[in-house]
Amino acid sequence: MKAVMSPKLGLGVNLTPQLLQSIRLLQLTAPQLELELRQALERNPLLEQDEAEDEGVDGLADPQLETAAWDELPEPSFVSGGGAGGDYEDDAASRIADGESSDPRQRLLQSLSLQWNARDLELAAWWLDQCDDRGYLESPLDELHLLGANTCNVDASELEIVRKRLLHCESPGVAASDAGECLRAQLSMQPESAQRTLAGLILRYHVDLLAMHDEAALAKALQAHIDAVRDAVALILTLRAHPMQDAPANDRDVVIPDVVAWRADGRWHVALNNRSTPRVRIAPHCERALADAPGDVSALRGMLDEARWLVRGVAMRNDTLLRTTQVLVERQRAYLERGDEAIAPLTLRDVADAIGMHESTVSRITTGKYLQTPRGTMELKRLFAVRLEGADVSGSAVKAMVKRLIDAEPVHAPLADDTIAGLLARQGVRVARRTVAKYRDQMAIAPARQRHRPAALAKAG
Secondary structure (H helix, E strand, O other): OOOOOOOOOOOOOOOOHHHHHHHHHHHOOHHHHHHHHHHHHHHOOOEEEOOOOOOOOOOOOOHHHHHHHHHHOOHHHHHHOOOOOOOOOOOOOOOOOOOOOOOHHHHHHHHHOOOOOHHHHHHHHHHHHOEOOOOEEOOOHHHHHHHHHHHHOOOHHHHHHHHHHHHOOOOOOOOEOOHHHHHHHHHHOOOOOHHHHHHHHHHHHOHHHHHOOOHHHHHHHHOOOHHHHHHHHHHHHOOOOOOOOOOOOOOOOOOOOOEEEEEEOOEEEEEEOOOOOOOEEEOHHHHHHHHOOOOOOHHHHHHHHHHHHHHHHHHHHHHHHHHHHHHHHHHOHHHHHHOHHHOOOEOHHHHHHHHOOOHHHHHHHHOOOEEEEOOEEEEHHHHOEOEOOOOOOEHHHHHHHHHHHHHOOOOOOOOOHHHHHHHHHHOOOOOOHHHHHHHHHHOOOOOHHHHOOOHHHHHHO
16 A cells, blocks of 8 residues: 655634633623633632722733634634644533523534534534524525535535434424425424325425415315315424524523613613623732742743633623624614614624624624613614515514504404505505515414404404
8 A cells, every 4th residue: 555645735723722712701691701700710819809890901902803813713613612623621611601501503512412423513513603593594505515615624515414414403404494494304303194295295395385375276286185285284384483492491590681771862872781790800919929939830820821811801702792782782773762663674794894803703792692771671683683685674674564564453354465565565665465474474473364353243352
């Protein structure tokens, strides 16, 4: 056997423990950060609690310049907690508060880590990071294959194999390219039956008829009995429209806002909520004593470096969170003042461009973080809204308009979807009837014919 040497160029990022810690701090919520800092105070004698109101930390680099390094990191290394070029003894998520994460993607990864090998888990993490909050891929599949092959240094076929495994894992439908693929993946987990076979044909070839609730047309297209079609449709209705599920509710859970926004003097103000999170700093007397200490003090110097990186990472995390929230509040001030119908289209890229960072950084800093406002406490992710295709308003705003019109309709003369579309057009919002139907279904509102009540019954009610 002849050994052959061939040159090969590769591009990689060396993830240091300090950089991993900075990235991890970015995603911590207020309770998690509080636990992290209190553990650090107990573990490191060179740290002390800072009682000052807003003291700067000497020697820190500009947080925006420091954070720029995060944007160059591949996603799998962050999520999996390991380095790209070797093993790292400290798990990147080891200091996060115990308990179930509020992010379904993190919960799924944690569950998969018990069965999947490290490489497949990294690729799964990459796929999950390309998904929106519902669990669907945010970009076309062919584009993601090219991006993933370059980012993860693997063949597109290997990436697709991992995606298929995700599609049929314990949260079936995750990483689906569309609703049809998501529902088919869930359907494949059902026991084999004639009902399942017919439902599969409906999802693959006749989704349009399913959306129209036209069972007679489905029976004709499939050459099946109407009762069999109804059974198949009933099975489809038991599937989840979105593969991602929220964490189970816990009555003892209390949402602690990370940021507070309020209106005063004709403008909006934003501030971090520091009441529950201790501020830490390096003890000045310990740092001075260590500088002049004789003998081998390498262990203490290691603790000093660790303390400096923690203080630096917290400052960068807080600065990024504050600037991101300021942009969100400024862009969505109409929503905060007038309600759901005034929410403007806003994407991760819009905010990333405004603060000079990468979309992935904005995604991390807004996931699981809450904002307290006069309108109530809400997750920062709620302030993002997708622009409705062909319109200047967001889909969330149109959904709120549809709900308002249905709530105000006469019970004996409910508004049909095309009527609602016409009323919205008079307000300058042009949407198709099928768009109105989609939003109505998402809000679990029945069609007009099912909402109809005779005038006599309406008066009696």
